[in-house]
Amino acid sequence: MIRAAILALVLTAGAAAAQTPADEARARALDAEIRCVVCENEPISQSTASMAADMRALVRERIAAGDSDAEIRAFFADRYGDFVLLRPRVSAGTWALWGAPLALLVLAAFAAASLLRRKAEAGAGIGEDAAPVPEHDEDR
Amino acid sequence: MTAELGGFLLALSLVMAFVQGGLGLAAGWRRDEGLAAAAAGVAQSNAIVLLAAFAILVSLFLRTDYSVAVVAANSHVAKPLLYKIAGTWGNHEGSMLLWCLVSATFAALLASFPGGMGRTLWSRAVGVQGVVTGVAIAYTLFLSSPFARLDPAPLTGKDLNPLLQDPALAIHPPMLYLGYVGLSVPFSLAIAALVEGKIDSAWARALRPWTLVAWVTLTIGITIGSYWAYYELGWGGWWFWDPVENASFMPWLAAAALLHSAIVTERRGSLASWTILLAIMGFGLALLGTFLVRSGVLTSVHAFAVDPKRGYAILAMLAFFVGGGFALYAWRAPRLSEPSGFLLVSRESALVANNVGFAVATGTVLIGTLYPLMLEAVTGRLISVGPPFFNITFGPLMALLFIALPIAPFLAWRRGDMKEAWRWLQWSAYAAAGMAVVTLALLRGPFWSAVGIAVGVWVLVGALLYAWKRAGSFARIAALPLAFWAMTAAHAGAGVFTIGAAVEMSFRKEEAAQMLPGQSVDFVGRRITLADISTVEGPNYTAQRADFRVDGRALTAERRFYSVSGMPTTEVGILGDVTGDLYIALGAPAEGSVGPAAWTVRLYWNPLVHWIFAGAGLMALGGALGLVVLARRSRRRVVAAEEASPA
Numbered sequence: 001m002i003r004a005a006i007l008a009l010v011l012t013a014g015a016a017a018a019q020t021p022a023d024e025a026r027a028r029a030l031d032a033e034i035r036c037v038v039c040e041n042e043p044i045s046q047s048t049a050s051m052a053a054d055m056r057a058l059v060r061e062r063i064a065a066g067d068s069d070a071e072i073r074a075f076f077a078d079r080y081g082d083f084v085l086l087r088p089r090v091s092a093g094t095w096a097l098w099g100a101p102l103a104l105l106v107l108a109a110f111a112a113a114s115l116l117r118r119k120a121e122a123g124a125g126i127g128e129d130a131a132p133v134p135e136h137d138e139d140r
Numbered sequence: 141m142t143a144e145l146g147g148f149l150l151a152l153s154l155v156m157a158f159v160q161g162g163l164g165l166a167a168g169w170r171r172d173e174g175l176a177a178a179a180a181g182v183a184q185s186n187a188i189v190l191l192a193a194f195a196i197l198v199s200l201f202l203r204t205d206y207s208v209a210v211v212a213a214n215s216h217v218a219k220p221l222l223y224k225i226a227g228t229w230g231n232h233e234g235s236m237l238l239w240c241l242v243s244a245t246f247a248a249l250l251a252s253f254p255g256g257m258g259r260t261l262w263s264r265a266v267g268v269q270g271v272v273t274g275v276a277i278a279y280t281l282f283l284s285s286p287f288a289r290l291d292p293a294p295l296t297g298k299d300l301n302p303l304l305q306d307p308a309l310a311i312h313p314p315m316l317y318l319g320y321v322g323l324s325v326p327f328s329l330a331i332a333a334l335v336e337g338k339i340d341s342a343w344a345r346a347l348r349p350w351t352l353v354a355w356v357t358l359t360i361g362i363t364i365g366s367y368w369a370y371y372e373l374g375w376g377g378w379w380f381w382d383p384v385e386n387a388s389f390m391p392w393l394a395a396a397a398l399l400h401s402a403i404v405t406e407r408r409g410s411l412a413s414w415t416i417l418l419a420i421m422g423f424g425l426a427l428l429g430t431f432l433v434r435s436g437v438l439t440s441v442h443a444f445a446v447d448p449k450r451g452y453a454i455l456a457m458l459a460f461f462v463g464g465g466f467a468l469y470a471w472r473a474p475r476l477s478e479p480s481g482f483l484l485v486s487r488e489s490a491l492v493a494n495n496v497g498f499a500v501a502t503g504t505v506l507i508g509t510l511y512p513l514m515l516e517a518v519t520g521r522l523i524s525v526g527p528p529f530f531n532i533t534f535g536p537l538m539a540l541l542f543i544a545l546p547i548a549p550f551l552a553w554r555r556g557d558m559k560e561a562w563r564w565l566q567w568s569a570y571a572a573a574g575m576a577v578v579t580l581a582l583l584r585g586p587f588w589s590a591v592g593i594a595v596g597v598w599v600l601v602g603a604l605l606y607a608w609k610r611a612g613s614f615a616r617i618a619a620l621p622l623a624f625w626a627m628t629a630a631h632a633g634a635g636v637f638t639i640g641a642a643v644e645m646s647f648r649k650e651e652a653a654q655m656l657p658g659q660s661v662d663f664v665g666r667r668i669t670l671a672d673i674s675t676v677e678g679p680n681y682t683a684q685r686a687d688f689r690v691d692g693r694a695l696t697a698e699r700r701f702y703s704v705s706g707m708p709t710t711e712v713g714i715l716g717d718v719t720g721d722l723y724i725a726l727g728a729p730a731e732g733s734v735g736p737a738a739w740t741v742r743l744y745w746n747p748l749v750h751w752i753f754a755g756a757g758l759m760a761l762g763g764a765l766g767l768v769v770l771a772r773r774s775r776r777r778v779v780a781a782e783e784a785s786p787a
Contacts, residue, residue, distance in 0.1 A: 046375040086526025097511045101504040101533040108496045123481025126555050133553035
């Protein structure tokens with residue numbers, strides 16, 4: 001039986017893996033956040049396009065050169081535009097995006113709190129002895 | 141001639157839909173039983189007219205009549221029968237006709253089953269549903285008619301996109317449309333109630349089954365779509381936060397909120413105006429979904445500018461229904477009374493928390509989906525909002541919601557007892573904490589995976605503990621009422637889904653290998669051998685098939701090439717059990733190699749991936765059981781009313 005002659009376990013053809021498993025894990029996390037520029041809404045981690053393979057190789061090159069994750073993201077954004085970052089950078093144009101979920105939550109919590117306060121006032125007379133509301137009106 | 145007959149039927153149904161609208165609204169205004177009966181009759185006949193029009197389109201696809209533009213652009217003689225039929229709705233024009241058919245069918249059902257609704261509310265709702273149907277038909281007839289001819293007719297067709305030639309994708313669109321359009325019934329009921337100026341528990345009771353139908357079909361549709369993406373796209377993912385997915389997910393979230401707020405309105409009379417607002421927004425999001433998917437705006441705002449007529453028309457529909465609904469709401473809603481109070485610790489409060497969670501989650505997905513479009517339109521700057529954004533924002537929101545989830549059933553209406561709830565739920569908390577420790581210490585998972593797994597366990601165990609509490613003893617669990625099982629299945633499903641999603645996302649493994657036939661690799665403790673590569677001929681494609689042996693079991697993966705459209709697809713090989721899937725995709729042969737070419741083989745291990753789909757399936761099952769319960773209750777009520785009324 002042929003012993004596995006192919007144990008150069010690489011991500012795809014042509015792209016060498018990063019030097020250490022930790023670096024490779026970092027590279028894969030970054031691959032999932034960088035958008036392939038020739039595909040329709042796919043990160044380079046998923047794409048089979050050769051362009052994506054080149055971009056994956058570039059991620060590993062930057063890691064080997066000692067860049068931090070933030071530096072690598074900035075490197076890609078400078079080269080291909082902010083469009084390639086699936087995790088949009090916080091900037092003048094995107095603070096509203098990143099702030100929106102929290103703002104919505106605060107707003108909704110505030111509205112709910114005021115509703116609950118009104119309801120609790122209306123229901124102030126409900127004591128422990130109040131007749132319980134049945135679980136279902138006509139079960140079975 | 142048949143295509144012309146189809147066009148004629150569509151034009152006829154347009155008139156009938158607006159007649160139904162006018163009759164229904166007039167019947168409510170004049171309190172005229174005769175007009176109401178006429179509106180109902182028109183609604184029922186219109187469903188039959190549209191069914192005939194749709195059947196004609198199906199027959200054109202079956203006969204592959206290339207003189208019809210939509211057939212030529214989307215079908216081919218050599219396509220298998222199932223996909224000829226499914227091709228009817230695998231394109232814009234046909235799917236819009238399906239939209240109209242579903243809308244008219246819901247109108248006919250609403251006309252046939254008034255349930256316990258007041259007569260005027262019912263006839264007004266039938267009227268509004270007629271207007272909704274009519275506007276959709278007008279759009280289809282004038283801007284995207286499926287019956288348009290080509291002259292001269294082409295000699296051959298362009299075929300259906302091969303990625304869509306899959307059984308799951310034959311069912312996925314009709315299910316989603318049932319859900320999207322299903323939300324038009326709660327919308328019609330909400331508008332009718334605003335016109336009526338009265339919202340009571342009978343209204344909320346009438347709303348619930350329709351909302352549940354929409355939610356169940358959306359759940360099934362989204363799950364099938366997700367499962368399709370998982371096995372068809374060839375890289376092992378099941379959710380991409382793609383705008384098209386978000387377009388179907390937003391109405392689902394809104395429907396989930398509406399399901400719960402309608403319970404509070406039915407049982408306690410509270411949250412009435414919020415329930416109305418949700419019903420309007422739910423349908424608005426369904427229309428927005430249709431706009432996003434159908435206008436081309438998603439590829440780019442510039443693509444939208446190329447042929448903007450359809451996009452503007454759908455936007456105008458959206459503005460008409462949602463704007464009109466909100467205006468009516470602003471005018472009439474302040475008059476709605478909110479009768480009953482409740483304490484801070486109560487079932488009502490827990491369901492308010494549920495709605496806060498779902499509403500904020502829906503808003504987050506909405507902003508994330510539309511933000512790049514708006515930014516590009518305003519500043520010309522191109523950005524992407526992808527999975528990292530949604531995972532960071534939506535994930536924690538859902539975690540908060542799911543922490544509240546299992547508590548709600550333990551709290552009584554009006555006045556709950558948190559101590560009593562904790563007496564039960566502490567066991568679920570211990571189980572969750574235990575699993576979090578196991579995840580962090582033994583499995584060395586990341587922090588957020590521990591949180592996700594703990595939340596899933598908390599929900600699942602909490603749902604089961606409630607079953608135990610309600611039954612009183614283990615032996616009596618089987619005797620619990622169906623209504624209870626409906627809720628438990630849906631809630632347990634949410635837990636199962638969460639555990640699966642958290643495990644799959646943090647413990648998945650992938651590798652790529654270059655393999656020659658006869659070679660083996662070791663991956664996640666299994667020995668995978670590429671036995672053979674052969675060429676096989678399908679009905680309308682040619683495939684390269686790889687035969688693998690995995691610890692003695694056989695597995696095949698294919699690369700297919702569809703000759704008509706010239707597109708390649710992957711058919712992955714999956715070897716799965718309850719612990720996860722071994723998932724193999726065959727890539728291209730390596731270029732430039734001397735001698736026999738090595739093949740790129742991509743290997744994935746997707747742990748607990750079935751829990752994701754099973755959890756979603758449990759949610760749908762819970763919803764379906766709930767429908768049975770609501771139908772039984774409604775029938776009992778009708779019987780009781782007949783017995784009570786003097787003969």
